[in-house]
Amino acid sequence: MALAATGPLLEVDHLEKHYGGVRAVDGISFTVERGSITGLIGPNGAGKSTALAMIGGFVQPSGGRIRFDGVDITGMAMHARARIGLVRTFQMARVFGNLTTLENLLVAAPRQRGERAAGVVGGRRAWRSQEKELVSEAQAMLETFSMAQKANDLAGTLSGGQKRAVEIMRALMMQPKLLLLDEPMAGLSPSLSRHLEDVLLKLADGGLSLLLVEHELETVDKLCGKVVVMAQGKVLSEGRMSELRLSREVQDAYVIG
Amino acid sequence: MAWEYYLVVMLVYLGTDLLAVWGLNLEFGVAGIANLAYIVVVAAGAYAYAIVTLGPSSGNGGFQTYIGGFTLPFPLALLVGAAAGALVGTLIGLTGLKRLRQDYQGVAMLVVSLMVTTIVSADIGLFNGTAGLALIPNPFSNLDPDTARWAYVALVAVCCLIGFVVLRRFTTGPMGRTLRAMRDDDTAASAAGKDVVRLRLVVQAVGGAFGGLSGALLAGFIGGWSPSAWAYIETLAFLSCIIVGGRGSDLGVSLGTLIIAVLLLQGVQFLPQIASSPGLSEDFGWIILGAATIAFIWFRPQGVLKERRPRYRGESPSKLPG
Amino acid sequence: MQLIIEAIGFGIATGAVIALGAVGFSVQFGISNILNITYGALMTLSAYIGLVLINHGINAWAALAISAVAVGAVSVIYHRILLAPLVRRGTRAIAMIIVTVSAGTILQYVIVAIAGPSSQSYGEQSGQTFHFLDLTLSFGQVTIIVLTAILMLALHLLLTRTTLGKAMRATSSNRTLARSCGIATSRISDIAWFISGCLCGAAGVALAITTVSFDFSLGALFLIPMIAAAVLGGIGQPYGAMLGGMIIGISSEVAAAVSNPNYKDVVAFVILIIVLLVRPRGLFGAAWSSRRLMEG
Ligand SMILES: Nc1ncnc2c1ncn2[C@@H]1O[C@H](COP(=O)(O)OP(=O)(O)O)[C@@H](O)[C@H]1O
Numbered sequence: 059m060a061l062a063a064t065g066p067l068l069e070v071d072h073l074e075k076h077y078g079g080v081r082a083v084d085g086i087s088f089t090v091e092r093g094s095i096t097g098l099i100g101p102n103g104a105g106k107s108t109a110l111a112m113i114g115g116f117v118q119p120s121g122g123r124i125r126f127d128g129v130d131i132t133g134m135a136m137h138a139r140a141r142i143g144l145v146r147t148f149q150m151a152r153v154f155g156n157l158t159t160l161e162n163l164l165v166a167a168p169r170q171r172g173e174r175a176a177g178v179v180g181g182r183r184a185w186r187s188q189e190k191e192l193v194s195e196a197q198a199m200l201e202t203f204s205m206a207q208k209a210n211d212l213a214g215t216l217s218g219g220q221k222r223a224v225e226i227m228r229a230l231m232m233q234p235k236l237l238l239l240d241e242p243m244a245g246l247s248p249s250l251s252r253h254l255e256d257v258l259l260k261l262a263d264g265g266l267s268l269l270l271v272e273h274e275l276e277t278v279d280k281l282c283g284k285v286v287v288m289a290q291g292k293v294l295s296e297g298r299m300s301e302l303r304l305s306r307e308v309q310d311a312y313v314i315g
Numbered sequence: 316m317a318w319e320y321y322l323v324v325m326l327v328y329l330g331t332d333l334l335a336v337w338g339l340n341l342e343f344g345v346a347g348i349a350n351l352a353y354i355v356v357v358a359a360g361a362y363a364y365a366i367v368t369l370g371p372s373s374g375n376g377g378f379q380t381y382i383g384g385f386t387l388p389f390p391l392a393l394l395v396g397a398a399a400g401a402l403v404g405t406l407i408g409l410t411g412l413k414r415l416r417q418d419y420q421g422v423a424m425l426v427v428s429l430m431v432t433t434i435v436s437a438d439i440g441l442f443n444g445t446a447g448l449a450l451i452p453n454p455f456s457n458l459d460p461d462t463a464r465w466a467y468v469a470l471v472a473v474c475c476l477i478g479f480v481v482l483r484r485f486t487t488g489p490m491g492r493t494l495r496a497m498r499d500d501d502t503a504a505s506a507a508g509k510d511v512v513r514l515r516l517v518v519q520a521v522g523g524a525f526g527g528l529s530g531a532l533l534a535g536f537i538g539g540w541s542p543s544a545w546a547y548i549e550t551l552a553f554l555s556c557i558i559v560g561g562r563g564s565d566l567g568v569s570l571g572t573l574i575i576a577v578l579l580l581q582g583v584q585f586l587p588q589i590a591s592s593p594g595l596s597e598d599f600g601w602i603i604l605g606a607a608t609i610a611f612i613w614f615r616p617q618g619v620l621k622e623r624r625p626r627y628r629g630e631s632p633s634k635l636p637g
Numbered sequence: 638m639q640l641i642i643e644a645i646g647f648g649i650a651t652g653a654v655i656a657l658g659a660v661g662f663s664v665q666f667g668i669s670n671i672l673n674i675t676y677g678a679l680m681t682l683s684a685y686i687g688l689v690l691i692n693h694g695i696n697a698w699a700a701l702a703i704s705a706v707a708v709g710a711v712s713v714i715y716h717r718i719l720l721a722p723l724v725r726r727g728t729r730a731i732a733m734i735i736v737t738v739s740a741g742t743i744l745q746y747v748i749v750a751i752a753g754p755s756s757q758s759y760g761e762q763s764g765q766t767f768h769f770l771d772l773t774l775s776f777g778q779v780t781i782i783v784l785t786a787i788l789m790l791a792l793h794l795l796l797t798r799t800t801l802g803k804a805m806r807a808t809s810s811n812r813t814l815a816r817s818c819g820i821a822t823s824r825i826s827d828i829a830w831f832i833s834g835c836l837c838g839a840a841g842v843a844l845a846i847t848t849v850s851f852d853f854s855l856g857a858l859f860l861i862p863m864i865a866a867a868v869l870g871g872i873g874q875p876y877g878a879m880l881g882g883m884i885i886g887i888s889s890e891v892a893a894a895v896s897n898p899n900y901k902d903v904v905a906f907v908i909l910i911i912v913l914l915v916r917p918r919g920l921f922g923a924a925w926s927s928r929r930l931m932e933g
Pocket residue numbers: 077080081082083100101102103104105106107108109924928
């Protein structure tokens with residue numbers, strides 16, 4: 059364990075996904091270091107979402123390996139990955155529409171006593187104290203995202219940007235080590251985007267690692283240390299955004315402003 | 316007295332229907348599993364109760380054949396019925412292991428239901444085929460008939476009471492919340508660390524136990540059980556109660572069960588005037604059920620009592636969900 | 638051996654009827670994304686319309702044609718006034734299944750209320766039999782096999798050779814895209830529901846012709862082999878459903894011949910479950926159809 063804690067947090071090794079003849083992801087390798095924000099960029103159809111889906115466990119790879127925190131997780135189920143701290147959000151925000159906003163956060167809390175056999179048999183007494191703590195934690199998080207007044211609204215009635223926020227808060231409730239974000243800024247107003255950028259930076263300062271798919275290059279520039287560029291299922295190059303802007307190859311594949 | 320007998324029958328049916336509706340609501344309304352084979356778990360409970368109370372198949376002149384054959388005391392036999400429902404429910408739940416679209420899964424279960432009826436009807440050795448099992452002992456047969464009837468009502472009431480307490484453990488609190496999250500979006504639920512496959516099987520087992528108990532109580536009361544009692548459309552009757560009452564709401568679906576029962580009784584009452592055919596009242600009941608279901612999905616999909624969620628002010632919910 | 642060859646002959650006849658039904662079911666799913674369980678009750682309706690016509694002295698084959706068209710019309714209306722509006726309001730797939738089961742139940746019991754619960758029969762068909770290699774088939778069976786072949790060929794030509802057919806296939810694989818290409822998708826739906834309704838009606842009467850007697854549960858029981866055939870072929874894929882129907886028909890008749898005839902449907906059921914668990918998109922389901930059937 060001590061040994062594992064020193065290597066990169068996430069290692070992607072020759073990962074592949076084929077859909078019939080389409081090579082959506084064609085043998086990509088990269089790493090995400092602990093406590094870093096890594097960007098994953100590339101033109102539409104480059105395979106970014108597919109790569110993220112494989113890392114998150116939503117799509118099974120056709121080839122290659124994924125290691126997280128020193129453990130090979132290539133065949134691990136999505137919920138099991140989530141439990142060891144590898145948490146994803148979706149490109150189209152997905153909320154539990156018939157639960158309230160607050161409940162959407164509560165549901166994601168790990169190790170809930172009330173979900174286990176003992177908690178179900180024991181009833182309210184078995185989980186009341188933990189539930190109380192979770193509620194105040196969730197309420198505090200709603201405050202930081204300025205959504206406290208929406209706490210008791212059904213999540214299905216929220217706006218697109220609010221749903222996105224709920225999804226990120228839900229991910230944070232899970233106490234992740236690595237958060238996979240697929241275009242979190244898409245569809246957010248500029249002010250909300252700035253707000254979210256600040257939140258993400260603060261989280262990274264607190265030790266959380268992020269792998270961020272984003273096409274808004276300003277955001278990538280501002281947030282990400284390392285950036286991986288993908289095109290047509292392959293990794294074109296990687297480095298700091300400032301270096302990549304100068305690269306001929308990258309400019310050709312992905313017109314950088 | 317005739318009306319008293321009638322009342323007893325109504326109460327027993329209402330109680331057993333409530334148990335089954337609660338179980339199916341846990342599966343369908345709360346956890347989002349379109350179990351169109353739910354009646355099969357009710358049947359499993361009834362047959363299980365029958366063969367553990369009837370004694371060996373050679374008894375009564377051996378006029379009916381079935382597997383097993385024991386003489387367990389009734390509380391144990393009811394437990395066996397519930398266990399059989401849980402087991403069969405879990406087996407049916409296995410069809411849901413593959414991540415299929417919900418309607419596709421529903422159709423697979425519908426076919427399972429049709430299939431099980433076909434097999435049980437065809438195989439005399441299993442549960443006496445189409446004729447079904449008769450002379451299933453009533454646990455209170457040693458009491459005088461009037462007392463025995465009311466004793467049965469009391470037994471059903473006790474089962475309902477215990478059932479409701481158990482049910483609330485699954486539909487409220489963190490467990491209920493997690494199941495409802497899975498219903499709303501099972502992909503997002505597994506992304507949130509929920510083991511959707513395990514949860515579904517647990518729900519199928521618990522919902523199955525409710526159905527099994529319901530079937531066992533029915534078999535003990537009626538004294539007979541045959542494939543005609545559990546045709547695939549019987550599941551539709553329970554679904555109607557859920558859709559009319561309010562999917563996901565325990566109180567709602569209980570109310571829905573009452574509404575459907577009254578609706579059917581009323582519908583059947585004015586029937587003899589339009590036709591003389593004796594079986595027609597039951598046919599007409601099905602038409603009413605189907606129409607009520609479609610009407611609610613069209614006009615009021617949330618049902619009479621909409622599912623309520625707890626509201627938080629401070630740290631504890633200001634109101635319990637219904 | 639002789640037993641098995643005979644069973645294969647029967648299997649082809651049964652398979653033809655299953656294919657008729659499964660293709661219609663599959664077309665409806667392809668075009669509207671609805672698994673229409675009412676289909677079974679509509680087959681029953683057709684069988685009873687056929688019965689009324691035959692009792693009025695109309696030839697069985699003319700009755701088949703009339704019933705088919707009638708059920709085609711009923712299907713269009715059913716889809717128009719109930720299913721399509723519900724889909725437009727965003728009713729979830731799970732609720733749509735309950736709606737089609739409910740509507741099927743209503744129809745089934747309306748039939749019972751009118752025609753009564755007792756068994757019915759079309760009476761003796763022509764006693765003529767055909768011998769072909771070692772097979773012996775009745776006139777009715779041969780006619781149904783030929784009829785199915787003609788209808789399937791006609792459907793094939795419609796789908797591949799006509800603009801209407803191309804528009805149907807386009808709507809089937811991507812409705813939004815088809816609409817943005819200027820295809821009148823709601824008119825295409827109507828036509829597809831009419832054609833599939835006709836197939837449903839034809840299958841209903843054909844089934845009644847080939848069985849000794851039938852009652853109001855005719856269509857409901859037929860759902861097992863029919864859905865199995867549609868799923869095996871890759872639901873939404875008309876050609877898959879044709880082949881699926883033949884496979885289910887032949888394998889269940891052969892199984893019935895070598896074991897207990899009561900277990901005929903068990904074969905269809907086992908095939909269905911295996912396909913669902915191993916390859917839910919069926920034999921011919923394209924990647925898009927598997928994406929449509931899988932969640933997420
Ligand atoms: N389920 C799927 N079936 C078939 N092809 C797919 C599927 N998912 C993605 N693809 C294809 O894979 C390629 C990469 O897609 P994606 O990962 O969404 O790209 P990005 O997120 O970079 O825009 C695209 O060509 C897309 O059409």
